[in-house]
Amino acid sequence: MRPKVREDHPFLLSTAPVSRAQSRAASGVLGLLGAAMLVTVPFAQVPIDNSQVLVPAYAIAVFIVDLITAALLLAMYSVQRSRAVLALAIGYLFSGAMVLPWALTFPGVAQSLGLPEAGLQTTAAIATLRRLGFPLLVLAYALMKETDPDPQHALESERRVIAGTVAAVIAIVGGLTWLVLTSEDALPRFMQDENRVTAHWRYVPVSAMALCGAGLFALWVRRRCVLDIWLMVVLCTLLIEIILLAYLSSGRLSIGWWAGRLFGVVSASIVLVVLLAETMTLYARLARSILAERRARETRLTALGALSATIAHEINQPLASMVTNANAGLRWLGRPDPDLAEVRAALERIVDDGHRSASVIEGIRAMFKKGTQERVCVNVNDLVTDIIRRDLSEAKLGRITMQTDLDPHLPAVTGNPVQLQQVISNLVANAIDALSNVTDRERLLRVRSSQSDADHVLVSVEDSGTGLDPALRERIFEPFQTTKTDGMGMGLMFCRSVIEAHGGRIWVMDNAPNGAIFRFTLPSAEELMSLTGEATP
Secondary structure, eight states, X not given: OOOOOOOSSTTSTTXXXXXXXXXXXXXXXXXXXXXXXXXXXXXXXXXXXXXXGGHHHXXXXXXXXXXXXXXXXXXXXXXXXXXXXXXXXXXXXXXXXXXXXXXXXXXXXXXXXXOOOOOTTHHHHHHHHHHHHHHHHHHXXXXXXXXXXXXXXXXXXXXXXXXXXXXXXXXXXXXXXXXXXXXXXXXXXXXXXXXXXXXXXXXXXXXXXXXXXXXXXXHHHHOOSHHHHHHHHHHHHHHHHHHIIIIISOSTTBHHHHHHHHHHHHHHHHHXXXXXXXXXXXXXXXXXXXXXXXXXXXXXXXXXXXXXXXXXXXXXXXXXXXXXXXXXXXXXXXXXXXXXXXXXXXXXXXXXXXHHHHHHHHHXXXXXXXXXXXXEEEOHHHHHHHHHHHHHHHHHHTTOEEEEEEOTTOOOEEEOHXXXXXXXXXXXXXXXXXXXXXXXXXXXXXXXXXXXXXXXXXXXXXXXXXXXXXXXXXXXXXXXXXXXXXXXXXXXHHHHHHHHHTTOEEEEEEOSSSSEEEEEEEEBHHHHHHHHOOOOO
16 A cells, blocks of 8 residues: 555655656656656767867756755755655755766866866766766665654754754765775776776676665555656756757767766756745745735735624614704703603613614624524514604605505515614615705605515615716725715615615616615515425514
């Protein structure tokens, strides 16, 4: 059974599971590299004279790529604290560091740079160490993936480990280079001359290919993450490089030899490109996540502000009525002959307004609650009659004529009576405000109820006021949209929320010749029962 991917760092290249897209991409890259190799084969033995001047450029490219790759892998190690990732980072750091002495000791390069010429076997010996070292460390990575991290190792400072690793690799590279440069006579005889190899050299590519094969097998058996599959591509590219350098080319500085070097650059760049691509993908996900979180926070703040404004808007009306009744009661008490009956009536109205305030708050809470809200059979005509009776005194003070045209055979609806009453109260209050500035015609407010069809109840609140601006009509039910100088723009939003929550619809239209008409429909109790399959409460 294949081991499961670790889930402690699911976004890292060394722990992210392999997707089909990644597998197809890796297969595509291998196909392109194989095709490129086949194109090179017919020209592999053609020499390119005096091309050693390009060796430093090749070495610098490999050095930079390997160094950046090692840095990214060390950064990954600092997050994951995996010894396998640390071994892979050492492999890239070692390979990149060893390419510099290899290039500086290459025949013809040292002389062009004004450096003393190295021995005949020096460059081949350094190439051997580099050629065998990297696949050996990749194999170590594949074998160490199954081992759990040492708890004591996990407690060590990652900075100290990384700094020690880099220092150790530099020291090893420097020591091996010094040893090769000072031990020319003890080195194996790999080269007959500057371009031709001896029979001893044949063991080097065979050993390197064996290490690559072992690494491929270990990665294939243990492959669990994106990094594994791309390291397999790296080792396959190394095999192509070795085949071109050791078996298809005619020696140094031939087309096959340079093609092998280009494959070496590609091999060094594969993991770097994947690391950068995954880093950019992760960065894009992080940016989108942050933007989504900001939008969600702004939405929550807006919703909180809307809820607060809705509560303030709905409570203002009963509070204003309580203050008015309290002042009226004080005036009745302040008379030389106090009228206790009027005082009692004012106090009863204050008590009613207090209960209404509590009901409004409970209705708003119920609207924002999840789950079933308390709903009963409601007679819409009774709600309209209560609102008209309550607001009649205010209408008389504003010289507003209030009329009703209520269908006596109106079917009942199922809903929250407090919320529905507050909807009608808001529409009537808005109509009274719209009529307060009318001076050139009758101030008329009419409330109608009827059946819009067999299954729905229609309520209309009509006024002969100033009407609505056409530009505002489309947005009148949105939060904070108001025509009042001191309004908060939450009443109509509340009305729409309540009506839609009850399965109805609310809209506004012009009233000819002046004013506006607000209408809403609600499904009848029988219709709602047939839709939900529930009994009428």
